[in-house]
Amino acid sequence: MKIKDILNRNTFSLSFEVFPPKRDGNVSGLYRTIEELLVWSPDFISVTYGAGGGTRDTTIQIASKIKNEMKVETLAHLTCVQATAADIADILRQFKRNNIENIMALRGDPPGDDKTFVTTEGGFSHANELVEFIRSEGDFSIGVAGYPEVHIEAVSAEADLDYLRKKVDAGGEFIVTQIFFENEVFYRFRDRAARRGIRVPVIPGLFPIFNAKQLPKITELSNARIPVSYYESLMGVIDRPEEAEKYGIEFTIRQSEDLLLNGVAGLHFCSMNRSAHVMSILSELPLPKRYVPGQ
Numbered sequence: 677m678k679i680k681d682i683l684n685r686n687t688f689s690l691s692f693e694v695f696p697p698k699r700d701g702n703v704s705g706l707y708r709t710i711e712e713l714l715v716w717s718p719d720f721i722s723v724t725y726g727a728g729g730g731t732r733d734t735t736i737q738i739a740s741k742i743k744n745e746m747k748v749e750t751l752a753h754l755t756c757v758q759a760t761a762a763d764i765a766d767i768l769r770q771f772k773r774n775n776i777e778n779i780m781a782l783r784g785d786p787p788g789d790d791k792t793f794v795t796t797e798g799g800f801s802h803a804n805e806l807v808e809f810i811r812s813e814g815d816f817s818i819g820v821a822g823y824p825e826v827h828i829e830a831v832s833a834e835a836d837l838d839y840l841r842k843k844v845d846a847g848g849e850f851i852v853t854q855i856f857f858e859n860e861v862f863y864r865f866r867d868r869a870a871r872r873g874i875r876v877p878v879i880p881g882l883f884p885i886f887n888a889k890q891l892p893k894i895t896e897l898s899n900a901r902i903p904v905s906y907y908e909s910l911m912g913v914i915d916r917p918e919e920a921e922k923y924g925i926e927f928t929i930r931q932s933e934d935l936l937l938n939g940v941a942g943l944h945f946c947s948m949n950r951s952a953h954v955m956s957i958l959s960e961l962p963l964p965k966r967y968v969p970g971q
Contacts, residue, residue, distance in 0.1 A: 722752075885920070
């Protein structure tokens with residue numbers, strides 16, 4: 677089922693993000709994690725795409741298993757990194773063969789230690805170009821990324837919104853945001869997007885921190901600000917993982933409760949391929965009732 681139809685059917689969605697393990701032997705562990713998360717009847721599970729397409733085949737394999745064997749809708753990520761239009765067309769054909777009909781279209785981050793994105797000859801420079809190409813190649817439902825705290829390469833917040841509008845106008849049907857830790861940032865982003873004429877659902881992306889040593893990498897990649905009190909609490913227990921995880925769970929519960937009170941289109945949890953902390957959070961939340969097929 678297309679995610680655009682799921683979002684039209686329900687006013688609230690629940691979803692999780694997983695990533696292909698670097699080692700093949702860890703894939704079975706990922707499937708166990710997904711099975712545990714299925715207790716919450718997610719509307720869809722997204723599967724990320726490694727830098728440079730390094731996990732392309734594994735992404736397709738995992739997304740196919742989720743959709744065709746686990747019977748849950750999947751959202752397969754696809755990027756422009758190190759790929760020509762012909763490469764993308766081949767991937768889309770594989771998606772079709774595997775009954776994958778939902779795609780998260782992203783420009784993608786530069787691979788490895790590169791700081792600057794370089795367009796592949798015969799490829800795409802921006803996500804809106806990728807969205808247009810996907811739309812021309814088949815009947816997919818397409819999601820795009822939004823940046824509440826502005827994309828790190830954007831010249832301004834207004835320019836970033838203009839670009840988001842281009843992605844939606846090209847065929848993006850829903851937005852999943854980059855992670856953030858201050859809800860007011862998300863609310864301002866959602867309101868500004870609406871004023872700019874962006875009328876598709878905006879789903880907040882949430883990242884429960886369970887390891888304080890993740891902080892530098894998280895802020896570098898996401899450009900997300902972490903509240904001072906939260907940062908200090910985590911750094912105070914940087915060598916005590918169990919306490920750090922407790923802080924992370926408690927913070928995300930409070931963050932999610934506030935988002936629910938303010939009528940978000942859904943909650944999208946970056947699971948980091950772990951289920952326990954996400955399930956602890958969900959067990960404390962007054963989730964809205966949703967239509968779930970077969971229940």
